[in-house]
Amino acid sequence: MTRHKDPPPFSDAHVRQAHGAGGPAMRALIESVFLAGPSADDPADAEARALDDGAAIPFGDQFLVLTTDAHVVHPVEFPGGDLGRLSVCGVVNDLAMMGACDVLGLTSSVILEEGFEISLLRRLQASVQAACREAGTRILTGDTKVMGRGEVDGVVFSTAGLGVTRRVVRDAGLRPGDTVIVTGTIADHGLAVLGARHDLGLQGDLRSDVAPLNGLIRAALAAGGGHIHAMKDPTRGGVTSALNEMASKSGVGVMLTEAAVPMTAAARAAAEILGIDPLMVANEGKALLGVAPEAVDAVLAALRAHPLGRAAAVIGRVTADEPGRVLLDTGFGTRRLVERDATPLPRIC
Amino acid sequence: MTRHKDPPPFSDAHVRQAHGAGGPAMRALIESVFLAGPSADDPADAEARALDDGAAIPFGDQFLVLTTDAHVVHPVEFPGGDLGRLSVCGVVNDLAMMGACDVLGLTSSVILEEGFEISLLRRLQASVQAACREAGTRILTGDTKVMGRGEVDGVVFSTAGLGVTRRVVRDAGLRPGDTVIVTGTIADHGLAVLGARHDLGLQGDLRSDVAPLNGLIRAALAAGGGHIHAMKDPTRGGVTSALNEMASKSGVGVMLTEAAVPMTAAARAAAEILGIDPLMVANEGKALLGVAPEAVDAVLAALRAHPLGRAAAVIGRVTADEPGRVLLDTGFGTRRLVERDATPLPRIC
Numbered sequence: 231m232t233r234h235k236d237p238p239p240f241s242d243a244h245v246r247q248a249h250g251a252g253g254p255a256m257r258a259l260i261e262s263v264f265l266a267g268p269s270a271d272d273p274a275d276a277e278a279r280a281l282d283d284g285a286a287i288p289f290g291d292q293f294l295v296l297t298t299d300a301h302v303v304h305p306v307e308f309p310g311g312d313l314g315r316l317s318v319c320g321v322v323n324d325l326a327m328m329g330a331c332d333v334l335g336l337t338s339s340v341i342l343e344e345g346f347e348i349s350l351l352r353r354l355q356a357s358v359q360a361a362c363r364e365a366g367t368r369i370l371t372g373d374t375k376v377m378g379r380g381e382v383d384g385v386v387f388s389t390a391g392l393g394v395t396r397r398v399v400r401d402a403g404l405r406p407g408d409t410v411i412v413t414g415t416i417a418d419h420g421l422a423v424l425g426a427r428h429d430l431g432l433q434g435d436l437r438s439d440v441a442p443l444n445g446l447i448r449a450a451l452a453a454g455g456g457h458i459h460a461m462k463d464p465t466r467g468g469v470t471s472a473l474n475e476m477a478s479k480s481g482v483g484v485m486l487t488e489a490a491v492p493m494t495a496a497a498r499a500a501a502e503i504l505g506i507d508p509l510m511v512a513n514e515g516k517a518l519l520g521v522a523p524e525a526v527d528a529v530l531a532a533l534r535a536h537p538l539g540r541a542a543a544v545i546g547r548v549t550a551d552e553p554g555r556v557l558l559d560t561g562f563g564t565r566r567l568v569e570r571d572a573t574p575l576p577r578i579c
Numbered sequence: 580m581t582r583h584k585d586p587p588p589f590s591d592a593h594v595r596q597a598h599g600a601g602g603p604a605m606r607a608l609i610e611s612v613f614l615a616g617p618s619a620d621d622p623a624d625a626e627a628r629a630l631d632d633g634a635a636i637p638f639g640d641q642f643l644v645l646t647t648d649a650h651v652v653h654p655v656e657f658p659g660g661d662l663g664r665l666s667v668c669g670v671v672n673d674l675a676m677m678g679a680c681d682v683l684g685l686t687s688s689v690i691l692e693e694g695f696e697i698s699l700l701r702r703l704q705a706s707v708q709a710a711c712r713e714a715g716t717r718i719l720t721g722d723t724k725v726m727g728r729g730e731v732d733g734v735v736f737s738t739a740g741l742g743v744t745r746r747v748v749r750d751a752g753l754r755p756g757d758t759v760i761v762t763g764t765i766a767d768h769g770l771a772v773l774g775a776r777h778d779l780g781l782q783g784d785l786r787s788d789v790a791p792l793n794g795l796i797r798a799a800l801a802a803g804g805g806h807i808h809a810m811k812d813p814t815r816g817g818v819t820s821a822l823n824e825m826a827s828k829s830g831v832g833v834m835l836t837e838a839a840v841p842m843t844a845a846a847r848a849a850a851e852i853l854g855i856d857p858l859m860v861a862n863e864g865k866a867l868l869g870v871a872p873e874a875v876d877a878v879l880a881a882l883r884a885h886p887l888g889r890a891a892a893v894i895g896r897v898t899a900d901e902p903g904r905v906l907l908d909t910g911f912g913t914r915r916l917v918e919r920d921a922t923p924l925p926r927i928c
Contacts, residue, residue: 245725285684296686298720346593381732
C-alpha cells in the first residue's frame with residue numbers, strides 16, 4: 231500500500247515506447263500524469279496509488295478485486311498463444327496475484343481496424359472462450375469499436391476482470407526472512423513473441439507460457455494460507471522489474487540466486503542469440519511468491535503438483551538490508567539487479 | 580433477457596465501419612462472432628447474450644453490475660467534452676441504465692501512440708478526474724500501453740465500471756401501455772463531434788451533452804421505483820437504434836411522436852445542413868425510460884428538477900401491436916422508423 235518511493239522525474243513532452251514498457255519510465259508517466267491532480271493526496275485514492283496488479287474494494291466481509299489490461303501484442307498469433315488467450319490470462323492473473331482466484335466474470339472491449347479478417351477474429355474469439363473455460367470464468371459483456379484503415383494496427387483487446395476473495399495479497403507484502411519462489415521457467419512468452427515477429431527460426435522449442443494462473447495460485451494459497459506474504463506476476467519488464475517493484479514497495483532487499491532461476495534450454499539460447507537479459511523478458515504464466523520459511527515446503531509441493539507449477543523453484547530470499555534493492559548472486563559475487571526501461575521490446579503483450 | 584430476434588445474416592469476410600456503428604451490422608458481428616462457439620447455448624451465458632448495457636451478477640442480496648466501453652472519438656477534444664469525460668460517462672451511464680447508480684469504481688486502459696503530446700494527455704486525465712467527481716466515483720486501477728508511430732491514431736481509452744444495485748432494470752423490460760420518456764434534447768453529442776471534426780463553423784451553440792447520468796437516474800428511480808420498466812441510453816445509432824432494440828427485445832411496439840422529441844435549434848439546423856437524421860445521432864448524456872402510466876408525472880417531475888433533466892419529455896408510448904417495430908407519428912401519418920447502419924458517422928464515441 232506504500233506509494234512507490236522516489237518516483238523518477240518526469241520531463242517528457244511526448245509519449246515514448248518506454249512509457250509502455252513496464253519499467254521506471256512507465257511508472258513515472260503513471261505517477262505524474264494519471265495519479266496527478268487534486269485527488270493525489272486523497273486517502274480514498276490509496277487503492278489507485280498502491281499501483282498493485284488491481285484494486286481491492288471491501289464489500290461485506292469479502293473483497294471485490296477489479297483489474298484491467300489492454301493487449302497490443304504483435305503478431306497477434308505466436309507459438310503457444312494469441313491475443314485472445316493473452317487478453318483473458320493477463321486479467322485473470324492480475325486477480326489471482328491479489329488472492330482473487332474466484333473470477334466472477336470478465337469484460338471485453340475489442341478495437342478493430344476496418345478490413346480486419348473476420349476469420350482471424352473468429353480464431354481469437356475461440357481462443358478467448360477456451361482460456362475462459364480453463365480459468366472457470368466467462369466474458370459477461372463487451373464493446374466493439376471500428377477505426378478506419380491505418381488508424382489502428384489490426385486489433386487491440388482491452389479486458390477487465392472482477393474477482394472476489396476473503397484475503398487480499400499485496401505485491402508490497404514481502405517481509406525480511408521470506409523465501410522468493412518462482413512458479414516455473416522464465417522468459418518464454420517474450421522470446422516466443424519476438425521469435426515469431428522477426429521470424430528468427432527459433433520457434434521450434436520456444437512457446438509462450440501464457441496461461442491462467444488462478445487454479446495454480448488457489449492451490450498455493452490452500453497450502454500456504456497467510457504465510458504467502460506477497461505475489462506478483464513478472465510480465466512487462468520481467469523478473470527484474472517485478473522484484474524491484476516488490477522490494478521497493480515492501481521496503482526490503484531481495485537477494486536473487488541467478489543459477490536457481492529456471493529456464494528452458496530453448497529460451498536460454500534465444501536470449502543469448504538476441505542479446506537480451508532473460509530476467510527482463512515478459513512472462514504471462516508465471517508468478518513470484520514471497521513465502522514465510524515455515525510454509526515454503528508446503529507451497530512448493532502444492533505448486534509442483536499442479537501442471538502449471540512443475541518447475542517451481544526457490545530463487546531468492548528477502549533481507550532487511552539494502553531496502554528497495556535487488557541483489558543478484560551470480561556465483562562469482564553479487565551485483566545490483568537494476569531495473570531499466572526495456573525499450574527494445576514494444577508490443578510484447 | 581430475450582435474445583435479439585432474427586439476428587441479421589453475417590457473411591462479411593472483413594471488418595467494415597458499420598460493424599462499429601451501433602446498428603444491425605454491429606449486432607450481427609457480435610452475435611455471429613463474439614457470442615458464437617461452444618458456449619452459445621449455455622444458460623450461464625444468458626447475461627452476455629442479453630446484449631444489455633452491462634452484465635448483472637447476483638451477489639448476496641444485491642446485484643453487481645459490470646460494463647465496459649472503448650472510446651475512439653475523433654477529434655479527442657470537442658465542444659462540451661473530450662475523450663476523458665466521454666470515457667467516464669459512457670461507462671457510468673451504462674451502469675445507471677441497469678439501475679446501478681452507485682458506482683463502486685472504474686478501471687482505465689490507455690493505449691497511446693508514440694509521440695502523443697503529454698500536455699494533451701494531462702488535459703484528458705484532468706477531465707477524467709472531473710467527470711469521476713461529478714459521478715461520485717474514481718479510477719481504481721489502470722493499464723498503459725504504447726504502440727509505435729502510425730500504429731494507433733493518437734489515443735484510445737478503454738474503461739470498465741463496477742456498480743451495485745438491489746434491482747436491475749433491463750432494456751428488454753418495456754410493457755404495453757408504458758410511456759416513453761427522453762431525459763432531454765437529442766443529437767447534441769454526435770453533431771458537436773462532427774462539427775468539430777469537419778470544422779463546420781457550427782460549433783457556436785452546438786455542445787456535446789456528455790454527462791454522467793447516475794445522479795439523474797437515481798432521482799428518477801427514487802420517484803418511479805418499480806414503475807420504471809426499462810431504460811437505455813441512445814448512444815451509437817441514436818434514438819432510432821435504442822428504441823428498435825428495446826422494442827425488439829421486449830416484444831412490443833413503440834409509437835414515437837416526432838414533434839415531441841426535444842432538440843435545440845442549433846442541433847436541428849446542424850442536422851439539416853449535414854443531411855443527417857437527428858434520431859440516428861449519438862447522445863452521451865440522455866436516457867430513454869419506459870414508465871408505467873401511474874408514475875409518469877412523478878418521474879417527469881423528478882427528472883425536470885435535476886440540472887441534467889430540465890428538458891425531459893414524453894415522446895411515445897408502448898403498444899402490444901406491431902411487436903419489434905417502432906412507428907414514427909409524423910403528424911401527417913405514421914411510418915416505420917427503420918434502424919439502419921450509420922456508416923457515415925465513424926469514431927463518434
